[in-house]
Amino acid sequence: MYPITDIHVHIQPLRQFHSQAAEQVRRGHPNWAQVEEFCEKPSAFLKYLDAAGVDRAGLVNYVSPEVTGFTAEVNDWVAQYASADPRRLIAFGSVHPRCTPDTAAETDRLAALGIRALKIHPSHQWFAPNAYREELPSLRAVYERAAAHRMPVMIHTGTSVFRNARNLYAQPLLADDLGVDFPELVVILAHGGRPLWMNEAFFLVRRHPNFYMDISSIPARRLLEYFPRIEEIADKVLFGTDWPGFGMNDLGAGLEAFRALPIAEPAKCKILSENAARLFPQ
Numbered sequence: 335m336y337p338i339t340d341i342h343v344h345i346q347p348l349r350q351f352h353s354q355a356a357e358q359v360r361r362g363h364p365n366w367a368q369v370e371e372f373c374e375k376p377s378a379f380l381k382y383l384d385a386a387g388v389d390r391a392g393l394v395n396y397v398s399p400e401v402t403g404f405t406a407e408v409n410d411w412v413a414q415y416a417s418a419d420p421r422r423l424i425a426f427g428s429v430h431p432r433c434t435p436d437t438a439a440e441t442d443r444l445a446a447l448g449i450r451a452l453k454i455h456p457s458h459q460w461f462a463p464n465a466y467r468e469e470l471p472s473l474r475a476v477y478e479r480a481a482a483h484r485m486p487v488m489i490h491t492g493t494s495v496f497r498n499a500r501n502l503y504a505q506p507l508l509a510d511d512l513g514v515d516f517p518e519l520v521v522i523l524a525h526g527g528r529p530l531w532m533n534e535a536f537f538l539v540r541r542h543p544n545f546y547m548d549i550s551s552i553p554a555r556r557l558l559e560y561f562p563r564i565e566e567i568a569d570k571v572l573f574g575t576d577w578p579g580f581g582m583n584d585l586g587a588g589l590e591a592f593r594a595l596p597i598a599e600p601a602k603c604k605i606l607s608e609n610a611a612r613l614f615p616q
């Protein structure tokens with residue numbers, strides 16, 4: 335058996351959540367006390383990963399005063415959390431160009447902190463991933479410095495039902511410019527554009543050599559309907575659950591549902607293990 339990576343879980347400083355956004359997530363989850371415990375105690379979360387048969391997890395955090403309430407403090411918080419076991423816990427941080435005076439210096443600082451990847455959430459941060467070409471020139475330095483540090487950038491694609499989310503920014507095609515302007519940058523299109531723009535995500539992953547996508551928050555029963563040709567891009571797909579997001583109450587159950595799908599075993603191994611091991615060497 336090979337070691338499995340769940341590249342997309344939300345371990346975050348819950349006290350920063352805007353009350354309205356927190357309420358929305360809490361309402362969708364039957365065991366919120368467990369979520370709180372795992373967000374406070376890395377040791378408890380690692381045991382949960384052990385029980386699910388998951389070796390490593392990507393801890394996705396991003397700055398979003400507009401929608402969720404998270405500030406730049408999430409970066410130091412997740413770096414500290416992941417330091418409990420840096421091999422197994424892969425910290426994702428965030429540089430929000432509208433909240434950061436020097437985006438290049440902040441990206442360098444995060445790399446030095448041990449943060450392994452960045453998250454951009456266009457619909458929760460209210461800018462398009464290619465906004466460096468127009469109204470947010472300082473976003474360019476984030477991508478340049480991330481490429482220099484070999485930090486992958488995960489970009490949320492697909493709809494969000496959080497109040498104040500601006501979904502037009504979450505269209506995968508808005509990330510096409512990154513493949514043109516930053517060919518060395520590893521880009522992970524989170525959620526493959528579900529449930530509206532799967533064709534765009536599939537196109538971009540095939541077009542750009544350093545583009546990947548994750549399958550988090552896509553219900554397993556929908557995966558092959560959304561991506562009938564997933565085996566063709568098996569080298570560029572990463573398993574993720576989006577735990578504890580809407581409808582994803584148990585990370586282990588999400589893994590088992592994926593495993594039960596009629597996908598060829600070598601492709602499953604790439605998606606569950608090999609691709610993440612390549613992008614995040616131990």
Ligand SMILES: [Zn+2]
Pocket residue numbers: 342344394576579
């Ligand atoms: Zn997510």
